[in-house]
Amino acid sequence: MNIRLKHTGAALLAAALVLTACGGDDDDAGPAEPAASDEATATDTTDDTTPESTGDDTAEPSDDQPDLAGTTLTFWIMGDNSGAFEELVAPFTDETGIEVDVEAIPWENVNDRLTTAVASGDGPDVTQIGLSLLPTFLAGEALMDVSGMVADYPNLADSNFPSGVSQAALNPEGTVASFPWVSDTRVLFYRSDVLSEAGYDAPPATWDEIHEVAAALAERGGDEYGYYIPQWDAPLPISYVWQAGGDVIDDTGAIDLQTPEFEAAVDHYLAFHDQGVVPVNSDFDQALGFITGAAPMLVSGPYLEGAIRDQAPELDGAWGVTTVPAGVDNTSLFAGSNVGVWANSEHPEAALELINFLADPQTQLAWYEAVNELPAVTGALDELKAGDSETVSVYADQLANSRLLPLHPQWDAVGSEILNTLNSIALTGADRDTALADLYAAVESMTG
């Protein structure tokens, strides 16, 4: 009885999700959509392919790939770079005969598309995976474990990638489900002109120094601040824990916040508020704040560089980036995107061929040229570092000491609980110790 109930329930929900998916599809059905359904009908005959059986199939014909030409892969790209991506893979299609159908998925729709694809079992062949969504992809069993096949693809060897995104770090279950594609990290942006006016010739390199400099800069008074903390930035407090030398995951893989390092991170976060050196309005615009000098120091990603160069080219030379200030360490967040083969893709070999192409340092550099997303392959990063851009070499340095957010399935909820707790202390005057005790209890009940 129980089991039958389970099945009908899941089937009903799947049906409901498929219904909503039909509605939601309308706005983002790109040009790739009809092609994707063509492909689905063409391959209808091999209906019951499970991930395991495709794995077995591919083990046999490991001699050269004569049958891959003519294959069409569907590729989900997040955001609005699908045009550039089509250009990027054109040489791949010329060389291998494998067509790539690109479907663009707006970032805000990714979770919807993922859940509907998981419920209906109808996904792409290859997908981009924003690292913050990786736990969801893994929990949804949306990615194929390709550990048995990966040896044939030299660009996908673990040694090609920064240690922060090694396969061991990316796959808590010991599988090989995705490969780094583009990287992103957080560094300290500072206005060298404002700092030197206040008597500081170098950006702060430690926690103590940044508190001192921020306090001095906030002395300018009025609407001038020393630092900026985005109130929505859930990863920021976690990177403070790492900088304090701790972690939020214990040896057994469970979430553990009751450590001295976590408390140190909390105090570091709150100190900026206690000193009154950060703006408290949630709609503070960080790019504008940095350009006007209202927030002359802040931790942000390479995308801020683009905004500054676009909006305030005259500031060139008056600002810089450096690795984040260190508590005992200057670890930062490793963000970015991976690519992986969809769990029930019928073309895992062609898919890996494509991923292998994407991980080629030359492809990585071409993609950086096209859309300014940093490479995730050490070889490409080193080549960029050797170039003459100071900012890029800082990004590359920081990437070498950057970590992923925990890939724990509950992490999203825990992370936002942490952020809410910190903000309730900092912004609404909640008592620190009571709020932290509540947080620990809430996290316990969430994960217990």
Next chain:
Amino acid sequence: MRDDRGTLPATKLRHRSAIRRRAVPYVFVGPALLLLLAFGVLPIVVAGFVSLTDLDIAGLANRDNVSFVGLENYRTLLSDGDFWRSIRVTLAFIVIGVPAIIAISLAIAFGLAQGTNRWFRALRTFYFLPAITAIVAISLVWGLLYNTQFGLLNYLLDSVGLPKVNWLSDPTVAKFSVGIVAVWRATGLNSIIFLAAIQNIPQEYYDAAALDGAGEWQKFRYVTFPLLRFALMFVTVTTLIAWLQFFDEPFVLTDGGPVGATTSVSLFIYREGFSRNQFGYASAGTVALFCLILVVTATQLRLFRRNDAS
């Protein structure tokens, strides 16, 4: 054929046409009923069922990961501080919003009813505009108005020497800021409903009241207002339901912040279900909200009915 019919007894003929006549309403109601079943009743039943399981994204992928947990989700819900806060926030919104909408749209409708020339017709369109403006455009414009650094409102405050207000960042102020936008957005439609009701009141009543020496206020109090009873009931019930499901404005303006101060029950459910993929838990929230709306609406209807009777 024609002969057959000619020989049919009159009673049988009458019987057949009676069946046909009785079937007519069902034929008309049928499609709407089917749609209601498919998109109204079925989802509620599904949600009720899912709320008894621990379905999440792993469960979507593989049914073995779904298990029946009984009332566990409801127990968690009742001990979830975030859920209770979202209930309190929603009630606060209702206390601000529902009376405001009824009073303001009634006042606007009364004003609009004073004339029928082109000027009044243009005004009617003007008041209706917010109701048909896309929520995204609304959030952009109001977000700019409310902006702490560059917003028009703070600019105006600043220019008369008053301190700036954190319209969307202060937990208390943000509730009002978001509520104002929702009130502004909802008054248009409700004004039109009141206006139609006011214009339906026969002139004779006013003439009679005037003969008895009633002033403008007495006409409104003893003629217009009582005769608006049904419009009032309709607007109150629909507005209250809309505010129990309050979602759009906090979603686009504050995303539930600051620190959860504008997270309504619907937003709470949305976050659990569509951001965190806790479908079982979110379904429990949905069922709870559904029951709340059911109780509130039933109470209201009973109250109105009792007033009618007395």
